[in-house]
Amino acid sequence: MVLNMLILKKKKKKNAEDRKIQGLKYFMN
Helix, strand or coil: CHHHHHHHHHHHHHHHHHHHHHHHHHHHC
């Protein structure tokens, strides 16, 4: 259960980073 929470946190963090990168790409174009 704790492991699942850690994985979810990692996914959320990764999603936020991916969104930031996508935003930068969009901003550059």
